[in-house]
Amino acid sequence: MTRLRSLYACMTNGWPVLLALILQAPAAQAEPGAEPIHRVSSELCANCHEDIYRQWKGSMHAKSTALSDPIHGLFYQQEVGDPTAEGMVHKKSGKFPLCLYCHAPNAARDQTTKLDAHPAYTEGVNCVACHTLKTYNGIQDAEGKLRYGIKAYDLSDRLQAPIGFPRELERLKARSDDLFGGAVDAVPDQKPNPHLGEPVELDGKTIPALTMEANPRQLRTSDACMGCHDQRDNPQGVPLCQTGKEFIAGGSQVACQTCHMPVAGGFADHSMGGGHHEAMLKRSIVFDLTTKADKEKIAAQVWIRNLQPHAMPTGAPFRNLYLKLTAYDASGEVLWQNAADHPSKDDPRAYFAYGLADDQGNPAPPPTATKPGDDTRLQPHETRELNYEIPAKGVALVRGELYYNLLWPSLVEKFTQLPAELTAPVLIAVSEKSIGSE
Incomplete structure (x- = not known):
């Protein structure tokens, strides 16, 4: 502590003293x-890290627990119980809830189910949850059993970073007669840095030592994500979330962070947009509409391309997309629709979802499904065309709309206690074509 205080105090007293302290201090x-x-x-x-913290605070990582995510909370209550009670187990297996290894990893490390017992538990996937992942070992163990969340990793008691502090060259030069050593990365107004290995004083607060080391293979590749986002099965072995499997099948060589944590302003975006992020949804799809009209009919083609290296939608199996195609007259009144009700019933090809089924092939919820159902989602990088014939009489405009839903229509009807922003469809793409007057 004394060395770091001296370091900070000497920042205005000359570079030689500052350099010697930075480069000769051992990591603690x-x-x-x-x-x-x-x-x-x-x-x-x-x-x-004010900006990064603000981005993370608005992310679903910060809201991943049953205390903060209403959808996850409902399923947790059904399958486990009270997220503020200690000693809870999965009702069917009688074991520690596997979902905590992804949704509340810090609590899982302590094998506790009382998620309000500590701030780091309630924060879900917080800073240290990701930045202590040292090595990804894959989601399957030697016997082929799935390892969930942090169980797929070796964990560290040091923070892991994409770059760290590569200062060994400066250390070597500092041992020479040239005390300046060519080191120019420090600046007089630099804050004390607890990542160098010792506690520091900052604005009257003591910040504990949080030693950081470089680990780009873990933090800058999809290894950082796959432990939680590769594949999750239900108790019957039916795949539920399977983003990683889709990603591998798509053959992409980009990392998850390329899209979900783009670098802007010098640092990676920690809002980590996904299915709850409207802007992310809107840039995930290319959506177009073409029409060819004669006196009797209008041939309309809806063209959709999935820009993602995984299925669209992905993640939780109850997420879905649907297309609404509508013809209007000159007054804006509806003359024709591809589906009077939800397309899942009236126009199944316009409904993009991953279904789950029971032994009889009937739709089933994730916990009890015994086999996959129909998968009509857009596959990685897929282009899909849907063709329609519309009666031409009186039509002035044809409009296509693509909507994203976090829940199947049946779950929207069932979970009426959920906030409207979680159950309402989100319009993510629109295309219009005016039809010439006859």
Whole structure:
């Protein structure tokens, strides 16, 4: 602590002293008795990483637990029970709830189910949950059984970073007669840095040592994501979430972070947009409509391309897309629709979803399904064309709309207690074509 205080104080007293302190100070671990790293709250990180913290705070990673995500919370209540109670088990298996290894990883490390017992538990997938993943070992163990969430990783008591602090060259030069050593990365107004290995004082607060090391293979590749987002099965072995499997089948060589954590303003976007992020949904699809009209009919073609290296939609199996195609007269009144009710009933080809079934082939919910149902989703990079014939009389405009839903229509009807913003369809693409007057 004394060395770091001296370092900060000498920033205005000349570069030689500053350089010697930075480059010769050995890395130190957290002080004895300090909080385990997996209990470090993201509130602590916000002291320096304000913009990143704000992005993360609005993300679904920050809202991943049964306390914060109403949809996950409903299923958790059904399958496990009270997320604020200790000693809860999965009702059918009698075991520790596997969902916590992804949705509340810091609590899972402590084998606790009382998610309000510590801030780092309630924060779900918080800063340290991702930045302590050291090595990805795959989602299958030696016997072929699935490893969920953090169980697929070796974990570290040091923070893992995409780059870290590559200063060994400066250390070598600092040992020479040239005290400046060519090091120019420090600046006089730089804040104390707890990632160098010692606690620091910042704005009257003591920030514990949070030693950081470079681990680009883990943090800059899809390995950082696959433990939770590759494949999840229900108790009957039926695949539910299977984004990683789709990603591999799509043959893409880009990392998940390329789309979900684009770099802007010098750092990666930690809002990590997905199915709850409207802008992410809108840029995931190319949507177009063409028409060819004669006196009797209008031939309309809807053209959809999935820009994603995984299925669209992906993730939770109850997410879905649907197409609404409508013909209007000159007054804006509806003359024709591809589906009077929801397309899942009236125009199944315009409904894009992953179905689950029971032994008889009837639709089934995720916990009880015994086999996959129909999968009509857009596959990775797929282009799909839907052709329609519309009566031409009186039509002035044909409009195509593509909607995204977090829940199957049956679940929307069932879960009436959910907020409207989670059950209402989100319009993610529109295309219009005016029809010439006869």
